[in-house]
Amino acid sequence: MKKVYIYKAYERFWHWMQAMLIFFLALTGFEIHGSINFFGFEYAVKYHNYAAYSLLILIIFTIFWHFTTGEWRQYIPTTKNIKKYLNYYLFGIFRNEPHPTKKTVLSKLNPLQKLVYFGLKTIIFPGIVFTGLLYMFYRYPQRHGIGAINIDSLQTIAVLHTLFAYLILAFVIGHLYLITTGTKITTNLKAMITGYEELEDENEKENTLKEVKNGRE
Amino acid sequence: MKKILIILIVIFIATVSIIVSLKDNYIEPSTLMKLQEKYSKKDSSSVDHSKFALLQKKFNKPQEVTEACITCHNKRHLEIMQSNHWNWEREEYIEGRGIVKLGKKNAINNFCISAAGNEKSCAKCHIGYGMTKEGFSFTDPKNIDCMVCHDNSETYMKANEEGGAPPDTLNFTFIAEHVGKPKRSNCGVCHFYGGGGNNVKHGDLEQALFEPNKDLDIHMAVEGKNLQCIDCHKTERHNIYGKLYSLSSMNLNRVYCEDCHTNTPHENDIINEHTLKVACQTCHIPTYSKGNSTKMYWDWSKAGKLKNGEPYTEEDSLGNHTYMSIKGEFVWGRNIKPDYIWFNGTATHYLLGDKIEDTSKTLTLNSLKGSYNDPSSKIIPVKIHKAKQPYDPINKILIKPKLYGDKKGEGAFWKDFDWVKASEEGMKNANLPFSGKVSFIETQMYWPVNHMVASKENTVKCNECHTQNNSRLASINDFYLPGRDRSSIVEFIGKTLILLTFIAVIIHGSFRYISKKKLIKRGEK
Numbered sequence: 001m002k003k004v005y006i007y008k009a010y011e012r013f014w015h016w017m018q019a020m021l022i023f024f025l026a027l028t029g030f031e032i033h034g035s036i037n038f039f040g041f042e043y044a045v046k047y048h049n050y051a052a053y054s055l056l057i058l059i060i061f062t063i064f065w066h067f068t069t070g071e072w073r074q075y076i077p078t079t080k081n082i083k084k085y086l087n088y089y090l091f092g093i094f095r096n097e098p099h100p101t102k103k104t105v106l107s108k109l110n111p112l113q114k115l116v117y118f119g120l121k122t123i124i125f126p127g128i129v130f131t132g133l134l135y136m137f138y139r140y141p142q143r144h145g146i147g148a149i150n151i152d153s154l155q156t157i158a159v160l161h162t163l164f165a166y167l168i169l170a171f172v173i174g175h176l177y178l179i180t181t182g183t184k185i186t187t188n189l190k191a192m193i194t195g196y197e198e199l200e201d202e203n204e205k206e207n208t209l210k211e212v213k214n215g216r217e
Numbered sequence: 218m219k220k221i222l223i224i225l226i227v228i229f230i231a232t233v234s235i236i237v238s239l240k241d242n243y244i245e246p247s248t249l250m251k252l253q254e255k256y257s258k259k260d261s262s263s264v265d266h267s268k269f270a271l272l273q274k275k276f277n278k279p280q281e282v283t284e285a286c287i288t289c290h291n292k293r294h295l296e297i298m299q300s301n302h303w304n305w306e307r308e309e310y311i312e313g314r315g316i317v318k319l320g321k322k323n324a325i326n327n328f329c330i331s332a333a334g335n336e337k338s339c340a341k342c343h344i345g346y347g348m349t350k351e352g353f354s355f356t357d358p359k360n361i362d363c364m365v366c367h368d369n370s371e372t373y374m375k376a377n378e379e380g381g382a383p384p385d386t387l388n389f390t391f392i393a394e395h396v397g398k399p400k401r402s403n404c405g406v407c408h409f410y411g412g413g414g415n416n417v418k419h420g421d422l423e424q425a426l427f428e429p430n431k432d433l434d435i436h437m438a439v440e441g442k443n444l445q446c447i448d449c450h451k452t453e454r455h456n457i458y459g460k461l462y463s464l465s466s467m468n469l470n471r472v473y474c475e476d477c478h479t480n481t482p483h484e485n486d487i488i489n490e491h492t493l494k495v496a497c498q499t500c501h502i503p504t505y506s507k508g509n510s511t512k513m514y515w516d517w518s519k520a521g522k523l524k525n526g527e528p529y530t531e532e533d534s535l536g537n538h539t540y541m542s543i544k545g546e547f548v549w550g551r552n553i554k555p556d557y558i559w560f561n562g563t564a565t566h567y568l569l570g571d572k573i574e575d576t577s578k579t580l581t582l583n584s585l586k587g588s589y590n591d592p593s594s595k596i597i598p599v600k601i602h603k604a605k606q607p608y609d610p611i612n613k614i615l616i617k618p619k620l621y622g623d624k625k626g627e628g629a630f631w632k633d634f635d636w637v638k639a640s641e642e643g644m645k646n647a648n649l650p651f652s653g654k655v656s657f658i659e660t661q662m663y664w665p666v667n668h669m670v671a672s673k674e675n676t677v678k679c680n681e682c683h684t685q686n687n688s689r690l691a692s693i694n695d696f697y698l699p700g701r702d703r704s705s706i707v708e709f710i711g712k713t714l715i716l717l718t719f720i721a722v723i724i725h726g727s728f729r730y731i732s733k734k735k736l737i738k739r740g741e742k
Contacts (some may be wrong), residue, residue: 009222017229034685034700039702041679045487054233061225089725094732152590159704166711170718177722183727186267 004199006105007192011071014062015192021055022168052132059129074109076120082111093109093181103199120171128164131157247478256442260398267394276389279346279357279382286391287358294358296455300346305332309466311565312586324464325569325606326617327515327582328412328658329544334646335621340381342407348380363396366403370395374406378621382392401437402427413544416511418463420553420600421668425508433507435672450475462583462665467601468562468593472667474498496595498667499557500677505600505666510537510549515604518657520545520633528634543620543631545605555598555666557690559587570649573613579603579659580615589696596693600664607636610643611652615660638717 007015028048030036039047063184066072084100089112092100101110109117182188183198191197266272271289276282282453287294301307306320321332321339341349343358347353352361362381364373373392376384409415409424414421431438435451449472450459459472474497481489491500505511521542523529528542537549567582587594608615619642622629630639636655644651682690683700690698 004440009219013222013225032683032700033703034683041683046485049487050233053236057229057232061229096220096733096736101445153697154699155702155704158697158699158702162703163707163711164619166707166714170714171713173715173718173722177726180726184449200295 001198006103006108006197006199007195008069009195011196014065017058018055018062019073021051021058022117022172024051025055026141026165026169026172031160033165035046037091049136052136056129059125059155074107075114075121076116077113077114080111083117085110085112089181095101096211101196105199116171120168124167128161128168131161131164135161229355232417248482252477253442256444262397266396269394272390272393274390276393278385279362279364279389282389282393283359283361283363286363293455294361297344297361298358298458300455301460302455302457303361305343307465312563313468313565314568317468318569319566319568320464325464325567325568325582325617327602327662328418328512329616329620330517330606330615331569331643331647333617334619334643336380337380337623338621341375341377341379342411343381346380346382353380360722364389364392365406366399367396368392368403369397371402375524386634398445399447401447414538416506416509418512418602419461419664419666419667419668420511420550421505423506423509423511426668429508430491432675433669435670436577437668451476452461462564462585463662466564466566471562474501483489494589494595496560496597497668498598498665499596501670501673502555502598502666502668503671503675503677503681504552504554505598505669506551506553507669510535511552511553511600512547513550513553513600513602514548515544515602515606516546517604517606519543520630521636523634542634554689556601557596557693558585558599558663558691559591559594559695560597560665561587561591561594564578567615569617570614573608573615573658576610576613576658578606579661582660582662585663585665589693594692599668600666601661602664603659603661605657606660607638607640607655608658609650609652610654610656612650614649615658616640616651616655617643617647617649619646629706653663 025048027036028037028044028051031038031044032041038044081100088097088100099110101107103110104151135154138154138157159179179188179192180186187197262458269289271285276285283294290533297303301320304320305322306318308316309317309319310316313567323333326330329335329339336348336353338351342363344362345353346362347360362375362383364383365375370392373387374383376382405422405424405427408419409422409426410417411422412418425433426437428439429437431441436442436444447457450457452458456470458470460470475492476496480492484490519540522540523542529540530538530542531540533539533549535549535551538544538547540546563586565584566588567580573580574629585597607618608614618630618636618639619628620630620639622632625632627633628635628638628642630636633639637653640655641651641653677689680700682688683698685701685703688698688701690701
């Protein structure tokens, strides 16, 4: 076992910034939606917009980071080992079986994570950002505007935006639970804070992408 | 790596703070300040009328004053005789029926119903002298009442039931020497008392506005800018801008808040955007009838009860008439939240003689047009006045009764208390058929609320409309309003998903907990 620097500084910064912004956007967003009462409607709208701008900037930087570092490859979905992971989370985990594959710097995500994050990054986040931008720059039909880009009703935009928000909220709940399924309950949390996680020895690097059936200990 | 992190954080914070500060600094700094400066200057008259020899004489009749006015202002009377204030009608285009002449002359409302036939009394609010049931010369300039609008001495008044004439006892010389631009008192003496008493009709125009404070109206407040009616109702050649949709149907000659304030007066862009669909009044007049009560319901069917053969009145604790033998039963209201409707500036009207299609439904006497999908419509606040008023159930038309009469036996309801006789006389006067039967029908009128503007601290708050419970806009359902509306399908999907996620987490988590304990026990063994 060796301590490996798995989450780089920017990655951690991005993760926690995004976590904070999503939490804040959910708080203000569901206030606008009428589910909670905290800041007051006017301020909820104002803060929601500021947080949305911040998130947009963060997303732009992060896309840049993903491509310059090649980290985007982590998220290419694969069907390989999916069954094993389903099997692990539904049964093996209760028998204290080890994770079906090893976590390495080059392959941080298991196939289920890849699938979920790929969905988040290609459907749900673009969806909420796109509907959010339309919501923000929505203009009522104006006589003197360009007719073709008028949107007759806010309804579709707002309802889709809400749907994506519910999906993200459900993801966050699942995410918060699943990070406790590391070697120890706090393993994954610590790794995302410090960047270091105890992983299989670096010498076995060649084998890391191979499935390893036997336990690590 | 740390350096990069620090640089990124700095860039991030800098960008966010630039956006935030740019947004907050985007203020139209001057519009309101310019207006405040403009209206702080006191208007001074260019002439002193008391110095004119022409006016330094004894006037025996008000007509002599008019003649003196016309001596110098020798074309103004022509402007007056073109005006609605004089003619009591104007040409209006009504969708579906073309051009009609509409005005007090022929209108029917659900207050005192109709001026026609009751001129001698109603003409107290006409800008002329000598209007009686025998007729009125709309072409004789001597009958123009210059003083009612231009008296600045505050001593002019009109007599009751004299066809618009003042009492002879007034000092016309003093009044003629003290004329000037109309003040709130000149306009208010008629417009605050429409419908037969203070604040009966409008709800937002009443005698408290003679000397209002800032709570009552931010513009007219005496301790504030003390604006007069004509500061907003700008006047060119005696054509006064602004109109009310009890007697108008066209989107013309209107006064808008935007005329002074522009249509983007707020610091906040999102609020500025509201102005495309929401009239200023909607947020800036949270309640009307803030001083005295206004009439909300008028039941003519209860009129005519007598005590010992004599008519009587009953009052509530605020001094409002709740019953009058001559008029019926009333419901009053104070500090009322307006109703809200879409309005594009056009209206249709029930005109005297129109057939009532469905007598079981409430009849709207002035339908204000508009909808969400109509780009020229905005949401406006209105007072809805309801009434029960007489109609002819055989001919299915509203009845215009003769109310005012000099003496008993003329058929006037206010003397004889006989609906059939009063209707017969009134309908004869209007050249309309009358079957001899009188019934009562529910009617309503829309009165746009434009005055009693609150200070900006007291405007309607966002969540008074953007809320699921008791939204002010609950009755306008033809569009999606954030905070008020939601899709029940998405709500169901979203909430179910979150609930299922929680259940899955709890089940999975407890299985993990139990199995771990078992494994530990097994290990110990």
